[in-house]
Amino acid sequence: MPSVNPPNTSNQLLVSFPSEHVLLLTLNRPKQLNAMTPQLTEDLRKVLNWFEEEPSLWVVIVTGAGRVFCAGADLKAWNNDQQQGVVTEQEGVATNPYGFGSISRRQSRKPFIAAVAGGAYGGGLEMVLNCDYVIASEDAKFALPEVKRGVIAIQGGIPRLSQIAGHQLASELLLLGKTISADEAHRRFGFVNQVVPGSDSVLRAAAAVAEQMNLNSPDAVQATKRALVLAQEFGHSEMLTNHVWGPESKRTYRGENIKEGLRAFAEKRTPRWTSPAKL
Structure with a gap:
């Protein structure tokens, strides 16, 4: 572990340093499939803003504890807020320039590696789409099901997916809200770089990619x-x-x-x- 002092976070985010120059962030709400909360968003914002300015850290790996990378927004909490008129999605977008999980619209100069075991849905996939290198377990599933819930993938996923996959393939995910496999995400849609045999292989593969990147200036x-x-x-x-x-x-x-x-x-x-x- 490098001699650095990251910001304090809640137990919803685990911060570690698996090797020199590498930061590992683990979304830690496994029972809730790592659905995003305001607290987790704030934890990610603080740590990533610190990471951007810490010279000794060159690459960040983002992963999720348990069987899913991130299931998107906490819809139960969102429903309660919506019914009470507490906050709108537009207000949430306007107040967080870094997007969903403080990642989906972040314009970092440092490489982001997504290590996806199990799958990523909604805002979780929007986070993945803004990473530079994506590794997925072969059983991983991906979806942008927002239209099925009456909402929009407004946190940066629409332009990013359109740039990566093209208009027609982006429409297949965004307008149908369909779920695709890791192999489809890799071969057809092009936003997964590498598919590995099992969930336990994802972090090892991500660490190997980070090590390769850090061989360069x-x-x-x-x-x-x-x-x-x-x-x-x-x-x-x-x-x-x-x-x-x-x-x-x-x-x-x-x-x-x-x-x-x-x-x-x-x-x-x-x-x-x-x-x-x-x-």
Whole structure:
């Protein structure tokens, strides 16, 4: 475990450090299938905002305790609020710029890996869609069933799924509210990178991917991730301009890791990366 001090959280979120430079966040409401609550959202917001600014942490893995990654919103609590007129979904979206679980609309410069055992539904899938690398157990199921409940996948899932899968396949999930398998999510829809044999393999596979990412320059990885985020928002020329003159690119080309990478190449050895300077 690195010598860092994450924010305090409730028992709904488990925070751990499985290896150097890696943060692991485990949604911890297994009896409720990790359905999202305001408290869990706040825990995720605090820890992820801290993660963004902690130089020694380069990658985050998000997973769920028990048999499902995240079943989406806590519909019973939402129903009670709706009946009492406490809060509307529009107000919830407006007050949380990071989206569902403080992940579904987050524009991080650092890589997010989703380790999905069992499945992800509704807002849980919207979180997954905004991750950079997704690993799923072969028995995992995925769905955006909002239309079946009279609501909308408004937390960022609609544009992300449309970009990844295309209009027609996105419509298949969004307008029918159908459930698909991990194999379909991987082969047809394209938002799962890797399918592994069982739920107990998911975290091991995620840890291996995080380790592979961390063999690369963290400066270059974060600058590249920023370019991917910008590419979702802008056309080619505007994206290129914003990226080239952005803080991540400037840090990459002026930092020590680019010197180390080129020196290691010339000396035919493995680079010894250092944590990036704060932006």
